[in-house]
Amino acid sequence: MKIRSLLLFSSLxxxxxxxxxxxxxxxxxxxxxxxxxxKKQSKKESTALLCQQxxxxxxxxxxxxxQAKPGDQQIxxxxxxxxxxxxxNKMKFKVDGKNYQFVIVSSAALNALNR
Numbered sequence: 001m002k003i004r005s006l007l008l009f010s011s012l013x014x015x016x017x018x019x020x021x022x023x024x025x026x027x028x029x030x031x032x033x034x035x036x037x038x039k040k041q042s043k044k045e046s047t048a049l050l051c052q053q054x055x056x057x058x059x060x061x062x063x064x065x066x067q068a069k070p071g072d073q074q075i076x077x078x079x080x081x082x083x084x085x086x087x088x089n090k091m092k093f094k095v096d097g098k099n100y101q102f103v104i105v106s107s108a109a110l111n112a113l114n115r
Contacts, residue, residue: 026058028080036070053105056082056091062110065091065102074100 036051049070056063084093091102
């Protein structure tokens, strides 16, 4: 009975440790406006909606992140250092006391020679 309890406790502890999000540091390098949907003006006309897409560099990776909704229009400055967490396909961070959540569009490893 004690062995079962010990195994259960150790498995719960390891699951909790692997679930905890780690905080990483990076820098917002650049921003581009990209199409992220359309808005219907009338039956025959539609207008493209633009979203901001940012490139975030860490020591080993590069992430392209994009705002989740076209209505979330916030412009973040280049060369802004951030502390972020990643949960599934979302990056969460705080800049100037305001929380942000972006969708990760792509990620790539940085080559040591390109830095």
